[in-house]
Amino acid sequence: MILDCAIIGGGPAGLNAALVLGRARRKVILFDNDQPRNAVTHESHGFITRDGVSPKAFRDLAHQDIRKYPSAEIKKLKIAEVKRESSSLFKLVTHEGTSYLSRKIIIATGLKESLPNVNGIRDYYGKSLFSCPYCDGWELREQPLVLIAENQNASHLAKMIYQWSHDLVICTNGNKIISETDEQLLKKKGIRIKEERIIHLSGSDGKLETVVFEDGTEINRSGGFVTTELKPANDFAHSLGCEVNKSGGIIVDALGRTNVDGVYAAGDTTLAGPSQLIIAASEGSRAAAGVNYDLTMEEFK
Incomplete structure (x- = not known):
């Protein structure tokens, strides 16, 4: 099976992207290695209707939402490598050696922090x-x-x-x-x-x-x-040729597109603003809209 979109990262950006694309009837897999940066946090704030929610409860509720849509899956797998397989396909390889093919990719892997x-x-x-x-x-x-x-x-x-x-x-x-x-x-x-x-x-x-x-x-x-020092959680952007800003964040346009055709980014990995739950989720929605728009336009060429 060839996916419409592979989403790497199960934080708020990746979760919201999966929800939007699932509702758009796109074949999607969200790859989540289950190691969220906010795992140490007891409560998350500033997200309307979810103020004070624990990160685990937020993820559980998000997973319930996504599972309503049969074309969207969540797999607790860590992606080890991403490369272009052809002009229109990407190959993702997990740490276990399993491979997946996808037309589009959203990088939503967030950041690593040092104290x-x-x-x-x-x-x-x-x-x-x-x-x-x-x-x-x-x-x-x-x-x-x-x-x-x-x-x-x-x-x-x-x-x-x-x-x-x-x-x-x-x-x-x-x-x-x-x-x-x-x-x-x-x-x-x-x-x-x-x-x-x-x-x-x-x-x-x-x-x-x-x-x-x-x-x-x-x-x-x-x-x-x-104050924390933040850096990308992996080198997927570099290996795919994505342009980054001086802080190492992936540069995207208004719909989450990077300079590499078929590759999108969302959430903290763009280092474009405050690191907040609601902002990351909104960027996931934006990137998903970009993916769906581009796939639709390609179908009507």
């Missing part, structure tokens, strides 16, 4: 330390917060966090990353900056309590945010 180099930080990530104030700022409102940052996004993120809490300390973990201009501006707002290296974080059951520094000082904080 600041702080001992024990993963014990708190997704529980009391987060990366997105739009997603989790409300739950941390008016609390004593910390921003642990090792890159140039520190000042920008601190200004955003200020909307939810004015009691904020920026910890740069031994790095000089904030300009003098921004430092003065932040301090005028009462935002403190500590450049000493962090020795460890302390707390219990994922709830942050104290940040301990190399110079022996410590601060009490009940939660906060971290």
Whole structure:
């Protein structure tokens, strides 16, 4: 069987693409390796009608929706290789060695993230330390917060966090990353900056309590945010010849098309905006519309 579209990635972008294409009666397989980046998160926010839903519950509900449409399948398989088989077909090979042929491909594999180099930080990530104030700022409102940052996004993120809490300390973990201009501006707002290296974080059951520094000082904080380094989860875009931006995100047009005929991208993998559930889902819908439009036009040539 030749698929109309293979969707690589089972996050919100891939799920919404599968739903739209299933409703369009396209033969689709969604390949999901079941390793979502937001697995550590207890709740997802900012998605109307689904505010506060857990990532697992969201995926389960999405799978139920997709399974209503017989032409759309979900397979828990990891794709190892994607290559062009002919001018009109792509070949996808799973880690188990099974091959699939598809007319179109949507890359919705998302991103991999790395956290600041702080001992024990993963014990708190997704529980009391987060990366997105739009997603989790409300739950941390008016609390004593910390921003642990090792890159140039520190000042920008601190200004955003200020909307939810004015009691904020920026910890740069031994790095000089904030300009003098921004430092003065932040301090005028009462935002403190500590450049000493962090020795460890302390707390219990994922709830942050104290940040301990190399110079022996410590601060009490009940939660906060971290800056993360993001990069593509795989090299499919590179191997297929897709153009990427300076951050490594796949460049797409208004319907999710890449510069490679037959290849589309959606969700965080485009690195085109905020990493949010609702935005990724909408981009999946957009790419699916692009796929369906192009397949329809080809049928009427």
